[in-house]
Amino acid sequence: MLLTRGTVVAALGLAAPALAACSDPPAACLGDCTLPIELAPTGLRDGVLVDLVDGGEVDIRPPDQGGFVIYVGVRAKNVHARGGSVSGALRGVSGGPTLTIEERPAAFVLRADGWAIPESAFQDQPNLPVCGPVPGPADFDQTAWQAVLSFRDSDGRTASTMVTVQPRCGGWADCECSCQFDRTGPCTPSWIDAGVDARLRSRSTPALTRRDRGAHPAGVRRRPRRAC
Template sequence: MLLKRGVVAALAAAVGATGCSDDAPTTCPIGDRARPLEIVAVHWPAGGAVEDLVDGGAVELVRPIQGGKVVYVGVRARNVDGCNVQLTAALRDPATQQVIALEQRPVRLVDGGDGWGRAESTFD
Protein backbone atom coordinates (compact mmCIF):
# COMPACT_ATOMS: atom_id res chain seq x y z
CA MET A 1 0.00 0.00 0.00
CA LEU A 2 1.31 3.48 -0.80
CA LEU A 3 0.64 6.86 0.78
CA LYS A 4 1.32 10.21 -0.80
CA ARG A 5 4.50 11.69 0.63
CA GLY A 6 2.65 14.94 1.18
CA VAL A 7 0.73 13.09 3.88
CA VAL A 8 3.91 12.94 5.95
CA ALA A 9 3.57 16.67 6.31
CA ALA A 10 5.18 17.59 9.57
CA LEU A 11 8.48 15.73 9.70
CA ALA A 12 10.95 17.92 11.54
CA ALA A 13 14.07 17.70 13.64
CA ALA A 14 14.68 20.17 16.40
CA VAL A 15 17.86 20.57 18.37
CA GLY A 16 16.93 20.42 22.04
CA ALA A 17 18.16 19.28 25.39
CA THR A 18 17.29 15.62 24.95
CA GLY A 19 20.81 14.49 25.80
CA CYS A 20 22.53 11.18 25.24
CA SER A 21 23.16 8.28 27.56
CA ASP A 22 25.58 8.92 30.44
CA ASP A 23 28.46 7.18 28.63
CA ALA A 24 27.90 8.97 25.31
CA PRO A 25 29.66 12.21 24.31
CA THR A 26 27.82 15.39 25.33
CA THR A 27 28.14 16.82 21.82
CA CYS A 28 28.43 15.10 18.46
CA PRO A 29 29.03 17.86 15.90
CA ILE A 30 28.15 17.00 12.31
CA GLY A 31 29.19 19.64 9.80
CA ASP A 32 29.81 23.25 10.76
CA ARG A 33 27.50 24.35 13.59
CA ALA A 34 28.19 28.00 12.67
CA ARG A 35 26.39 27.41 9.35
CA PRO A 36 22.60 27.08 8.93
CA LEU A 37 21.04 23.74 9.83
CA GLU A 38 20.26 21.55 6.80
CA ILE A 39 17.56 18.85 7.09
CA VAL A 40 16.29 16.40 4.47
CA ALA A 41 13.33 14.13 5.26
CA VAL A 42 13.92 10.47 4.30
CA HIS A 43 12.05 7.16 4.31
CA TRP A 44 12.92 3.47 4.23
CA PRO A 45 10.80 1.39 1.83
CA ALA A 46 10.42 -2.29 2.75
CA GLY A 47 13.56 -4.12 1.70
CA GLY A 48 15.04 -0.99 0.17
CA ALA A 49 17.67 1.65 0.79
CA VAL A 50 16.98 5.00 2.43
CA GLU A 51 15.43 7.49 -0.01
CA ASP A 52 14.82 11.24 0.22
CA LEU A 53 11.17 12.24 0.54
CA VAL A 54 9.87 14.18 -2.43
CA ASP A 55 6.80 16.36 -1.99
CA GLY A 56 3.82 14.66 -3.64
CA GLY A 57 5.61 11.33 -4.13
CA ALA A 58 4.53 7.96 -2.75
CA VAL A 59 5.64 6.41 0.55
CA GLU A 60 5.21 2.72 1.21
CA LEU A 61 2.92 1.72 4.08
CA VAL A 62 4.68 -1.30 5.64
CA ARG A 63 3.24 -4.16 7.72
CA PRO A 64 5.98 -5.01 10.25
CA ILE A 65 6.28 -8.47 11.81
CA GLN A 66 4.69 -7.26 15.06
CA GLY A 67 1.54 -6.27 13.15
CA GLY A 68 -0.10 -2.99 12.29
CA LYS A 69 1.01 -0.56 9.60
CA VAL A 70 3.95 1.82 9.71
CA VAL A 71 5.79 4.37 7.62
CA TYR A 72 9.54 4.44 8.28
CA VAL A 73 10.66 8.07 8.13
CA GLY A 74 13.58 10.03 9.47
CA VAL A 75 16.06 12.74 8.55
CA ARG A 76 19.55 13.30 7.38
CA ALA A 77 21.01 16.52 8.71
CA ARG A 78 24.22 18.53 8.85
CA ASN A 79 25.48 21.51 10.77
CA VAL A 80 23.88 20.01 13.87
CA ASP A 81 24.78 18.47 17.24
CA GLY A 82 23.96 14.84 16.50
CA CYS A 83 23.67 13.92 20.19
CA ASN A 84 20.86 16.35 20.98
CA VAL A 85 18.20 15.82 18.33
CA GLN A 86 14.48 15.49 18.96
CA LEU A 87 12.63 14.06 15.94
CA THR A 88 8.90 14.76 15.54
CA ALA A 89 6.75 13.35 12.74
CA ALA A 90 3.05 13.81 12.06
CA LEU A 91 0.87 11.91 9.63
CA ARG A 92 -1.92 14.15 8.32
CA ASP A 93 -5.08 13.52 6.37
CA PRO A 94 -4.44 15.28 3.02
CA ALA A 95 -8.08 16.39 2.72
CA THR A 96 -8.53 17.95 6.17
CA GLN A 97 -4.91 18.40 7.37
CA GLN A 98 -6.03 16.73 10.62
CA VAL A 99 -3.23 14.89 12.43
CA ILE A 100 -3.84 11.13 12.22
CA ALA A 101 -0.70 10.07 14.11
CA LEU A 102 2.07 11.88 15.94
CA GLU A 103 5.43 10.43 16.99
CA GLN A 104 8.24 12.13 18.88
CA ARG A 105 11.52 10.69 20.11
CA PRO A 106 15.13 11.55 20.79
CA VAL A 107 17.58 10.24 18.21
CA ARG A 108 21.36 10.22 17.94
CA LEU A 109 22.70 11.16 14.54
CA VAL A 110 26.07 9.83 13.38
CA ASP A 111 28.11 10.98 10.41
CA GLY A 112 27.41 8.70 7.44
CA GLY A 113 30.81 9.44 5.90
CA ASP A 114 29.40 12.04 3.50
CA GLY A 115 29.05 14.91 5.98
CA TRP A 116 25.38 14.14 6.69
CA GLY A 117 24.18 12.80 10.03
CA ARG A 118 21.76 9.89 10.06
CA ALA A 119 20.02 8.01 12.86
CA GLU A 120 22.27 5.25 14.21
CA SER A 121 19.67 2.62 13.26
CA THR A 122 20.10 3.60 9.58
CA PHE A 123 23.41 1.74 9.61
CA ASP A 124 22.18 -1.47 11.29
Protein backbone atom coordinates in the same frame (compact mmCIF):
# COMPACT_ATOMS: atom_id res chain seq x y z
CA MET B 1 44.09 -3.05 40.85
CA LEU B 2 46.94 -3.34 38.34
CA LEU B 3 45.45 -6.50 37.00
CA THR B 4 42.08 -4.84 36.73
CA ARG B 5 43.50 -1.89 34.83
CA GLY B 6 45.46 -4.21 32.62
CA THR B 7 42.32 -6.13 31.85
CA VAL B 8 40.50 -2.94 30.99
CA VAL B 9 43.29 -1.79 28.69
CA ALA B 10 43.33 -5.16 26.98
CA ALA B 11 39.57 -5.08 26.59
CA LEU B 12 39.69 -1.61 25.09
CA GLY B 13 42.38 -2.76 22.72
CA LEU B 14 40.23 -5.60 21.54
CA ALA B 15 37.16 -3.40 21.27
CA ALA B 16 38.79 -0.56 19.35
CA PRO B 17 38.56 -2.13 15.87
CA ALA B 18 34.95 -3.06 16.47
CA LEU B 19 34.06 0.45 17.60
CA ALA B 20 35.80 1.94 14.60
CA ALA B 21 33.98 -0.39 12.24
CA CYS B 22 30.64 0.63 13.69
CA SER B 23 31.26 4.36 13.06
CA ASP B 24 30.01 5.43 16.46
CA PRO B 25 27.85 8.55 16.14
CA PRO B 26 29.99 11.60 16.77
CA ALA B 27 29.27 13.85 19.72
CA ALA B 28 30.80 16.87 18.05
CA CYS B 29 28.97 19.23 15.76
CA LEU B 30 28.28 17.78 12.35
CA GLY B 31 28.92 20.72 10.07
CA ASP B 32 29.03 24.27 11.43
CA CYS B 33 26.79 24.71 14.44
CA THR B 34 26.98 28.49 14.18
CA LEU B 35 24.86 28.10 11.04
CA PRO B 36 21.16 27.19 10.94
CA ILE B 37 20.30 23.50 10.96
CA GLU B 38 19.73 22.00 7.53
CA LEU B 39 17.21 19.19 7.19
CA ALA B 40 16.11 16.97 4.34
CA PRO B 41 13.41 14.26 4.49
CA THR B 42 14.19 10.56 4.53
CA GLY B 43 12.03 7.47 4.50
CA LEU B 44 11.93 3.74 4.09
CA ARG B 45 11.28 2.41 0.60
CA ASP B 46 11.83 -1.15 -0.57
CA GLY B 47 13.31 -1.86 2.82
CA VAL B 48 16.11 0.69 2.67
CA LEU B 49 16.61 4.25 3.86
CA VAL B 50 16.19 6.73 1.00
CA ASP B 51 16.12 10.48 0.54
CA LEU B 52 12.58 11.64 -0.11
CA VAL B 53 11.26 14.19 -2.58
CA ASP B 54 7.66 15.37 -2.86
CA GLY B 55 5.38 12.56 -3.95
CA GLY B 56 7.82 9.85 -3.05
CA GLU B 57 6.50 6.45 -2.07
CA VAL B 58 7.20 4.96 1.34
CA ASP B 59 6.62 1.42 2.55
CA ILE B 60 3.76 0.51 4.85
CA ARG B 61 5.25 -2.21 7.02
CA PRO B 62 4.23 -4.40 9.92
CA PRO B 63 6.57 -3.86 12.87
CA ASP B 64 7.38 -6.86 15.03
CA GLN B 65 4.85 -5.61 17.56
CA GLY B 66 1.91 -5.75 15.16
CA GLY B 67 -0.05 -3.15 13.23
CA PHE B 68 1.22 -1.18 10.24
CA VAL B 69 3.43 1.91 10.13
CA ILE B 70 5.44 4.03 7.74
CA TYR B 71 8.95 5.20 8.60
CA VAL B 72 9.82 8.80 7.70
CA GLY B 73 12.51 11.00 9.21
CA VAL B 74 15.28 13.43 8.41
CA ARG B 75 18.93 13.76 7.61
CA ALA B 76 20.63 16.78 9.10
CA LYS B 77 23.61 19.12 8.94
CA ASN B 78 25.04 21.63 11.41
CA VAL B 79 23.72 19.71 14.39
CA HIS B 80 24.88 18.00 17.52
CA ALA B 81 23.22 14.79 16.48
CA ARG B 82 23.83 12.66 19.55
CA GLY B 83 21.08 13.09 22.11
CA GLY B 84 18.68 14.65 19.62
CA SER B 85 15.08 13.76 18.92
CA VAL B 86 12.98 13.62 15.79
CA SER B 87 9.24 13.95 15.35
CA GLY B 88 6.92 13.25 12.48
CA ALA B 89 3.28 13.91 11.74
CA LEU B 90 0.95 13.12 8.85
CA ARG B 91 -1.84 15.36 7.62
CA GLY B 92 -3.68 16.03 4.40
CA VAL B 93 -1.77 17.76 1.60
CA SER B 94 -4.10 20.74 1.84
CA GLY B 95 -4.01 20.83 5.62
CA GLY B 96 -6.76 19.53 7.84
CA PRO B 97 -6.43 17.30 10.85
CA THR B 98 -3.19 15.66 11.86
CA LEU B 99 -3.81 11.97 11.61
CA THR B 100 -0.83 10.61 13.43
CA ILE B 101 2.18 12.00 15.24
CA GLU B 102 5.25 10.58 16.96
CA GLU B 103 8.39 11.85 18.68
CA ARG B 104 11.42 9.71 19.52
CA PRO B 105 15.12 9.94 20.31
CA ALA B 106 17.24 9.43 17.25
CA ALA B 107 20.79 8.27 16.69
CA PHE B 108 22.63 9.43 13.61
CA VAL B 109 25.72 8.41 11.70
CA LEU B 110 27.79 10.53 9.39
CA ARG B 111 27.40 9.86 5.69
CA ALA B 112 30.27 10.42 3.26
CA ASP B 113 28.65 13.58 1.87
CA GLY B 114 28.64 15.25 5.30
CA TRP B 115 24.99 14.62 6.17
CA ALA B 116 24.05 12.90 9.40
CA ILE B 117 21.54 10.16 8.59
CA PRO B 118 19.41 7.95 10.86
CA GLU B 119 21.47 5.06 12.16
CA SER B 120 18.49 2.74 11.83
CA ALA B 121 15.68 3.30 9.36
CA PHE B 122 13.32 1.66 11.86
CA GLN B 123 14.35 2.89 15.30
CA ASP B 124 15.65 6.33 14.41
CA GLN B 125 12.81 7.59 12.23
CA PRO B 126 9.28 8.25 13.51
CA ASN B 127 7.07 5.17 13.25
CA LEU B 128 3.73 6.52 12.07
CA PRO B 129 0.76 4.16 12.39
CA VAL B 130 -1.35 4.24 9.25
CA CYS B 131 -3.90 1.55 9.82
CA GLY B 132 -5.92 2.80 12.75
CA PRO B 133 -9.30 4.50 12.69
CA VAL B 134 -8.62 7.38 10.34
CA PRO B 135 -10.81 10.45 10.66
CA GLY B 136 -11.79 11.48 7.18
CA PRO B 137 -12.83 9.95 3.91
CA ALA B 138 -9.45 8.97 2.49
CA ASP B 139 -7.27 5.95 3.00
CA PHE B 140 -3.55 6.08 3.39
CA ASP B 141 -2.58 3.80 0.58
CA GLN B 142 -2.30 5.35 -2.89
CA THR B 143 -2.97 8.77 -1.39
CA ALA B 144 -0.51 11.59 -0.91
CA TRP B 145 -0.05 12.95 2.59
CA GLN B 146 2.01 15.72 3.98
CA ALA B 147 4.68 14.60 6.42
CA VAL B 148 5.79 17.30 8.86
CA LEU B 149 9.24 16.43 10.19
CA SER B 150 11.10 18.17 13.00
CA PHE B 151 14.45 17.73 14.66
CA ARG B 152 15.73 18.96 18.00
CA ASP B 153 19.43 18.62 18.65
CA SER B 154 21.11 18.14 22.02
CA ASP B 155 21.52 21.92 22.35
CA GLY B 156 17.79 22.41 22.03
CA ARG B 157 17.98 23.94 18.57
CA THR B 158 15.11 22.94 16.30
CA ALA B 159 14.29 22.84 12.62
CA SER B 160 11.43 21.48 10.52
CA THR B 161 10.77 20.38 6.99
CA MET B 162 7.84 18.96 5.05
CA VAL B 163 7.41 16.50 2.22
CA THR B 164 4.45 14.85 0.55
CA VAL B 165 4.58 11.09 0.74
CA GLN B 166 2.55 8.29 -0.75
CA PRO B 167 2.34 5.24 1.52
CA ARG B 168 2.07 1.94 -0.29
CA CYS B 169 1.51 -1.57 0.83
CA GLY B 170 4.01 -3.18 -1.49
CA GLY B 171 4.08 -6.92 -1.17
CA TRP B 172 3.22 -7.24 2.48
CA ALA B 173 0.79 -10.01 3.19
CA ASP B 174 -2.66 -8.81 4.22
CA CYS B 175 -1.72 -5.12 4.11
CA GLU B 176 -4.23 -3.92 1.54
CA CYS B 177 -6.95 -6.23 2.69
CA SER B 178 -6.37 -5.61 6.36
CA CYS B 179 -6.20 -1.85 6.08
CA GLN B 180 -9.10 -1.74 3.65
CA PHE B 181 -7.27 0.14 0.94
CA ASP B 182 -8.78 -1.85 -1.89
CA ARG B 183 -12.31 -0.59 -2.32
CA THR B 184 -12.88 -2.03 -5.75
CA GLY B 185 -14.52 -5.09 -4.32
CA PRO B 186 -14.41 -7.78 -1.67
CA CYS B 187 -11.06 -9.12 -0.66
CA THR B 188 -10.36 -12.54 0.73
CA PRO B 189 -8.12 -12.41 3.76
CA SER B 190 -5.69 -15.09 4.75
CA TRP B 191 -7.16 -15.14 8.21
CA ILE B 192 -10.56 -15.37 9.85
CA ASP B 193 -12.17 -13.71 12.78
CA ALA B 194 -13.06 -15.45 15.98
CA GLY B 195 -16.07 -15.35 18.23
CA VAL B 196 -19.56 -14.71 16.90
CA ASP B 197 -18.35 -13.45 13.54
CA ALA B 198 -16.18 -16.49 12.98
CA ARG B 199 -19.12 -18.83 13.02
CA LEU B 200 -20.99 -16.69 10.55
CA ARG B 201 -18.05 -16.19 8.23
CA SER B 202 -17.13 -19.81 8.13
CA ARG B 203 -19.96 -20.26 5.66
CA SER B 204 -19.03 -17.42 3.35
CA THR B 205 -16.50 -14.66 2.86
CA PRO B 206 -18.29 -11.35 2.63
CA ALA B 207 -16.63 -8.00 2.06
CA LEU B 208 -14.79 -6.83 5.11
CA THR B 209 -15.56 -3.81 7.17
CA ARG B 210 -12.98 -1.41 8.47
CA ARG B 211 -13.09 -3.01 11.89
CA ASP B 212 -12.02 -6.33 10.45
CA ARG B 213 -8.49 -5.21 9.74
CA GLY B 214 -5.67 -7.49 10.71
CA ALA B 215 -1.95 -7.80 10.31
CA HIS B 216 0.59 -9.94 8.60
CA PRO B 217 1.34 -13.50 9.59
CA ALA B 218 4.33 -13.29 11.85
CA GLY B 219 7.67 -13.73 10.16
CA VAL B 220 6.58 -13.21 6.55
CA ARG B 221 9.50 -10.86 5.99
CA ARG B 222 12.05 -9.64 8.45
CA ARG B 223 13.85 -6.37 8.74
CA PRO B 224 17.53 -6.53 7.83
CA ARG B 225 19.92 -6.98 10.69
CA ARG B 226 22.67 -4.49 11.19
CA ALA B 227 26.22 -5.48 11.94
CA CYS B 228 26.54 -2.84 14.67
